[in-house]
Amino acid sequence: MSPAPPLVVVDARVDGRPTNVRCRDGVIDAMGPEVVVAAGDEVVDARGMALVTGLVNAHTHAAMTLLRSFGDDLHLMPWLEERVWPAEARLTADDVYWATRLAALEMIRGGTVHFVDMYWHAEAVGRAAADAGLRTTASQVLIDGGPGNPGADTGALLATAEASLEELGRLGPLVVASLGPHAVYTVSPRSLEALGELADRTGAPVHIHLSETEGENTASVAATGARPTALLERHGLLGPRTVVAHGCWLDDDELALLAERGTTVATNPVSNMKLAAGTFPWTRARAAGTSVAIGTDGTASNNALDLLGDLKVLALVHKGGSGDPTVLPAEEAWATALAASSPLLGGDRLTPGAPADLLLIDTERPEMVPGPLLENLVYAANGSVVDTTVVAGRVLMEGRTVAGEAEVIAEVRSRAERIRGGA
Ligand SMILES: [Zn+2]
CATH class of the missing domain: 3.20.20.140 (Metal-dependent hydrolases)
Incomplete structure (x- = not known):
């Protein structure tokens, strides 16, 4: 893969507050309302969605x-x-x-x-x-x-x-x-x-x-x-x-x-x-x-x-x-x-310098209304409330669309019968 261009996530909510996030070289470069879009940036319009760590x-x-x-x-x-x-x-x-x-x-x-x-x-x-x-x-x-x-x-x-x-x-x-x-x-x-x-x-x-x-x-x-x-x-x-x-x-x-x-x-x-x-x-x-x-x-x-x-x-x-x-x-x-307590896998990562591994959560989904974000994510949601997935500053899914989905599904279907012995 070629390097991802700088990415700016605009109008996300972090702890309920409007936040823009600039990602660069795979990490979070800056966060806050003062972050602005520059020429050459890729932009994701978060439209008020909640931003959390992946x-x-x-x-x-x-x-x-x-x-x-x-x-x-x-x-x-x-x-x-x-x-x-x-x-x-x-x-x-x-x-x-x-x-x-x-x-x-x-x-x-x-x-x-x-x-x-x-x-x-x-x-x-x-x-x-x-x-x-x-x-x-x-x-x-x-x-x-x-x-x-x-x-x-x-x-x-x-x-x-x-x-x-x-x-x-x-x-x-x-x-x-x-x-x-x-x-x-x-x-x-x-x-x-x-x-x-x-x-x-x-x-x-x-x-x-x-x-x-x-x-x-x-x-x-x-x-x-x-x-x-x-x-x-x-x-x-x-x-x-x-x-x-x-x-x-x-x-x-x-x-x-x-x-x-x-x-x-x-x-x-x-x-x-x-x-x-x-x-x-x-x-x-x-x-x-x-x-x-x-x-x-x-x-x-x-x-x-x-x-x-x-x-x-x-x-x-x-x-x-x-x-x-x-x-x-x-x-x-x-x-x-988040594997937050794991020395190998974890850490609170929503901060400048941390890997740009981010999710936008669609808080307009019925199961996310009303109530606090975290409790809804744990008790009310499933993975389909994730609208956008960003890994190392690259957008892998936006609006629940991932590039190349159909090819992947067709490839696995074509292999399944041989592996499963016809079962
Ligand atoms: Zn196992």
Whole structure:
């Protein structure tokens, strides 16, 4: 993509006040009523819409759009073994590219500006994100058969990891190359240790599934004598550049360790409920000071990529589960969708010098009237209230139109039958 021209968003509302925003070189250059349009600027007329920071999807497998609503209503292991893994074995890099473009389209339409991904053919994931204009922290799935496999080939796994870091590292500023060991039950301790050293040496972020199910904890203790979090700690994989997905079965000591290490937990309330994997211990995590962000997980287990929709579920799960409606108030839910507490992904970004990753929210939509913006976004809205999505100062959607939508949808339709085996 060529560099974006300077962009000025005119007549947006921030905290109810009229605001103009100038974006330049991918960051917010200036904000306030005094910002004016200059010759050569691209202009977005916000017409009084609310300006907010874009959302972060902290755990997904974007290309699983090809497996959307495929193998629903099954237990986790039969779902993986009988449906997902055989279909994934048929995927080519081109399939992953187009399926990720479809996911990107859905995420842009729902206000997501950055997604943390782990999948096969990760270079195609990164390329699709960059072509769509979205940010991604992308990783190749790494597996070697796990602790039960005496033939686990750490050398081969490491070669794959290093090659994918290099390929992803060439894709430009929107793509952060990351390491994606799948989980402690699919990667051997020796390979985890090698990846810990690689992460240390390269500074690459690490993205791994952790304690998604109770069975994962039990099996880890049986195979290695240690719970999954202890294994990650032992092999140097916990730190401020690590994202662990799920964490439904983390105990208090583990939550405290993750807090101490600055590791981000990506909770996936919709996927966890759909697969009945468990419920993330929100209240205990808050008490421990653990950083928590929200992910959708892949569309085979969600089945959408609508973070605003999932945000409502997040709040309701923990209110309902605790019997306390004051748990997880709207402000906390919104901060979670921005990954605000995550050292790797977060921060309050609506300020000069911050990345120009912005949304315009259509506050004339019936579900946004009347009432405060934040509470409406969490409890009343879904992604369709997003009118305009800007990433790195480039307009990806305006008036709910994204360039090239029809081509992306047609490409995925044409590939779906072969991947799904006619199902
Ligand atoms: Zn996952």
